[in-house]
Amino acid sequence: MDLFIINFLDGLIYGLLLFMLSSGLTLIFSMMGVLNLAHSAFFMLGAYFAYQISLYLGFWVGLLVAPPIVTVLGALVERYGLRQVHQYGHVPELIFTFGLYFVIEELVQYIWGKNFVEYRAPESLDFVAFTLAGGSIQAYKVFMLLCSVAIFLGLYYVLARTRVGMIIQASLSYPKTVESLGHNVPLVFMGVFGVGTGLAGIAGVIAGPTLQTYPGMAFALGSIVFVCVVVGGLGSLFGAFVASLIIGWMKTFAAAYNVGAAEILIYFGFEYPDNVYYHPWRDLWTLTLPQIGPLLPYLLLVLILIFRPYGLFGRRDA
Amino acid sequence: MVSYTSRYSNNILKSLLPWIISTLILIILPFIFTGGGSVTIMNQIGITIVMAMSYNMLLGQGGMLSFGHAVYMGLGGFIAVHIMNFVEDGLWLPLPLLPLVGGLVGLGMATIVGSFSTRKAGVVFAMISLGIGELLAASCIVITAFFGGEEGVSGDRTWAPPTFGIEFITQIEVYYLIAFWVLISIFLMYLFTQTPVGKMANAVRDNPERAEFVGYSMRWVRYVSFCGAGFFAGIAGALFAINFEILTEENLSMGMSFNILLATYIGGIGFFIGPVIGAVGFTLLQTVLGLQTDLWALYTGVIFILTVMYAPSGFTGIVTMHYVPWQLGKIHLLFKPYAKILVPALIFVAGLTSLIELTNHVRHHSQETSITLYWITFESNTIIPWIVLLAMTLGGFYVCRVFAKEVVDAWGEANYVEKG
Numbered sequence: 001m002d003l004f005i006i007n008f009l010d011g012l013i014y015g016l017l018l019f020m021l022s023s024g025l026t027l028i029f030s031m032m033g034v035l036n037l038a039h040s041a042f043f044m045l046g047a048y049f050a051y052q053i054s055l056y057l058g059f060w061v062g063l064l065v066a067p068p069i070v071t072v073l074g075a076l077v078e079r080y081g082l083r084q085v086h087q088y089g090h091v092p093e094l095i096f097t098f099g100l101y102f103v104i105e106e107l108v109q110y111i112w113g114k115n116f117v118e119y120r121a122p123e124s125l126d127f128v129a130f131t132l133a134g135g136s137i138q139a140y141k142v143f144m145l146l147c148s149v150a151i152f153l154g155l156y157y158v159l160a161r162t163r164v165g166m167i168i169q170a171s172l173s174y175p176k177t178v179e180s181l182g183h184n185v186p187l188v189f190m191g192v193f194g195v196g197t198g199l200a201g202i203a204g205v206i207a208g209p210t211l212q213t214y215p216g217m218a219f220a221l222g223s224i225v226f227v228c229v230v231v232g233g234l235g236s237l238f239g240a241f242v243a244s245l246i247i248g249w250m251k252t253f254a255a256a257y258n259v260g261a262a263e264i265l266i267y268f269g270f271e272y273p274d275n276v277y278y279h280p281w282r283d284l285w286t287l288t289l290p291q292i293g294p295l296l297p298y299l300l301l302v303l304i305l306i307f308r309p310y311g312l313f314g315r316r317d318a
Numbered sequence: 319m320v321s322y323t324s325r326y327s328n329n330i331l332k333s334l335l336p337w338i339i340s341t342l343i344l345i346i347l348p349f350i351f352t353g354g355g356s357v358t359i360m361n362q363i364g365i366t367i368v369m370a371m372s373y374n375m376l377l378g379q380g381g382m383l384s385f386g387h388a389v390y391m392g393l394g395g396f397i398a399v400h401i402m403n404f405v406e407d408g409l410w411l412p413l414p415l416l417p418l419v420g421g422l423v424g425l426g427m428a429t430i431v432g433s434f435s436t437r438k439a440g441v442v443f444a445m446i447s448l449g450i451g452e453l454l455a456a457s458c459i460v461i462t463a464f465f466g467g468e469e470g471v472s473g474d475r476t477w478a479p480p481t482f483g484i485e486f487i488t489q490i491e492v493y494y495l496i497a498f499w500v501l502i503s504i505f506l507m508y509l510f511t512q513t514p515v516g517k518m519a520n521a522v523r524d525n526p527e528r529a530e531f532v533g534y535s536m537r538w539v540r541y542v543s544f545c546g547a548g549f550f551a552g553i554a555g556a557l558f559a560i561n562f563e564i565l566t567e568e569n570l571s572m573g574m575s576f577n578i579l580l581a582t583y584i585g586g587i588g589f590f591i592g593p594v595i596g597a598v599g600f601t602l603l604q605t606v607l608g609l610q611t612d613l614w615a616l617y618t619g620v621i622f623i624l625t626v627m628y629a630p631s632g633f634t635g636i637v638t639m640h641y642v643p644w645q646l647g648k649i650h651l652l653f654k655p656y657a658k659i660l661v662p663a664l665i666f667v668a669g670l671t672s673l674i675e676l677t678n679h680v681r682h683h684s685q686e687t688s689i690t691l692y693w694i695t696f697e698s699n700t701i702i703p704w705i706v707l708l709a710m711t712l713g714g715f716y717v718c719r720v721f722a723k724e725v726v727d728a729w730g731e732a733n734y735v736e737k738g
Binding site for chain 1: 377381383385434435437438440441442444445446448449450452453456457460572576579580583613615616619620622623626627628630674678681682
């Protein structure tokens with residue numbers, strides 16, 4: 001039971017982290033119809049910027065300064081890149097964001113090198129917050145959890161309760177009408193793109209120390225974030241939230257419980273082969289849950305897209 | 319007065335002419351490029367051509383953006399390597415027929431995946447292809463019996479029974495085998511574009527709703543294109559297996575799929591021969607530029623982004639844009655502005671890339687101070703090269719901006735049709 005609680009918490013933290021990425025992605029998608037493939041690259045930029053700042057001014061300044069830099073970068077990309085490509089249609093927009101991902105990844109390697117960088121959690125949070133029968137939860141993880149929840153609540157408040165949020169929601173469905181009411185819709189687009197990428201930046205800043213900061217971190221998380229967004233339903237914030245949590249728990253629980261295929265096969269009356277390493281079905285016999293854990297999100301993605309192409313909570317067909 | 323039959327045979331000759339010329343070019347190429355690694359590079363180019371052309375059946379002709387096209391190539395390749403190993407145990411299959419088997423594997427996989435992924439184009443299709451790609455890439459490490467785990471599966475092409483006395487020991491023999499399949503594949507893909515379903519693929523790409531109203535099932539049209547693309551990707555995979563004799567998880571990885579997208583798009587997705595040019599250019603960037611600098615991927619990425627932003631019809635599109643001025647007999651108006659902008663543009667590119675390389679050198683190879691860029695060797699720890707390069711970059715950029723106006727004006731003039 002204790003193991004369960006520890007994994008539950010770990011999965012929750014990971015899921016909320018995914019939600020920070022997927023919320024920005026889904027906001028951008030529902031607004032502009034663009035699935036920003038470079039989203040995880042901005043996540044990585046957040047981590048690297050924070051690392052660079054933390055070298056001189058410490059972690060907390062990095063946490064405050066890096067996300068705004070990523071936001072401005074994102075807004076500039078929208079203004080001078082995406083808007084230019086918009087005239088050619090949706091597929092070129094998708095290809096543009098993909099190219100951007102590629103270039104940012106190469107640039108990060110060019111600037112910071114190919115190895116891991118020493119981006120660490122602040123010492124003030126480097127203690128064990130509480131222990132649960134053998135497993136311990138670091139204070140930094142609690143801090144991550146609180147950050148994620150705060151951002152989730154803040155985002156919800158802005159979108160649902162403020163005037164800016166109302167304009168954003170209105171421009172989602174009726175951009176022409178909003179424009180004729182005198183609002184600058186392109187500016188709203190630029191802002192949403194910037195804030196969306198900024199959210200990815202924050203996620204990078206606080207996830208960098210635990211997930212490690214290296215040039216492959218965008219790739220490692222990138223596809224998973226698309227899974228969250230698509231499974232939750234493109235354009236649905238709540239769907240992204242649910243899907244992020246599901247995938248977070250899926251990942252941690254699959255990694256924690258070492259269930260082997262052999263046990264299941266023996267249960268169904270198959271005989272364990274004598275020399276398993278030369279058996280033609282050796283991969284099936286030696287298969288374990290942690291091994292197929294990384295596969296599960298993609299399996300979920302493909303199944304969802306086959307049976308419910310608009311995702312769990314999506315309202316419209318993408 | 320030309321009789322009907324002779325005019326008809328004339329047309330056939332005219333339509334066959336490009337194929338005859340390209341066959342001849344493929345035959346004589348190894349006699350022109352005789353340098354050490356050139357056959358190896360040409361083999362790689364050939365494989366990339368088949369792959370990029372197959373990818374363009376989806377993206378260019380069908381409007382389907384795929385992020386997992388390496389799956390079909392990889393599976394075809396893996397099966398081909400396994401067959402190469404089975405051949406030793408008495409399975410009789412001459413090596414030149416192996417690509418056909420690879421193609422059938424790709425086709426088989428595409429029939430399965432396509433049955434659900436082609437329902438929608440756009441984002442849903444792209445995401446399914448990404449999911450399938452990641453799924454296969456991840457299972458590579460799990461299913462070691464088939465994919466060979468991290469070290470992959472290797473084979474030996476010379477074990478196959480000799481075909482007309484050829485055992486495919488040397489690279490040049492493999493070159494002609496690849497060239498043969500490249501020609502066959504391109505020809506078949508060309509024929510596909512001429513079939514009704516090939517034409518409808520374009521219609522479905524441009525206006526699916528209208529195609530549906532005319533009475534065609536857009537799903538079925540996409541499905542057929544998708545299966546065809548899978549078939550040719552499988553051929554490319556088997557060619558890869560024959561050429562390199564090893565397949566690893568990298569062949570199924572997302573990186574492979576991304577490279578094909580880059581190559582195809584830079585070449586130009588709107589044209590039948592665009593991917594050929596893209597494949598040649600990309601492989602040269604990868605091999606020749608890759609030998610010169612670690613940063614080739616960065617440069618390729620920048621070229622790709624610039625293509626997406628400013629030349630969405632790719633390199634082929636830029637060339638074909640000049641057809642109108644040429645028809646109007648005004649192409650000569652463009653020569654002077656082009657020549658004028660070329661010099662500062664080259665200076666700008668040389669300056670910028672040198673600055674990037676110099677920074678990279680100082681950061682990652684700090685113990686060595688001498689560096690060779692563009693055939694010039696100098697010391698990287700002095701200030702003068704930095705100033706010169708910075709001046710070249712900024713100066714070149716500024717002059718380019720000034721001359722760009724002339725190019726734009728000349729372009730407008732060259733495309734202007736006099737009324738009358």
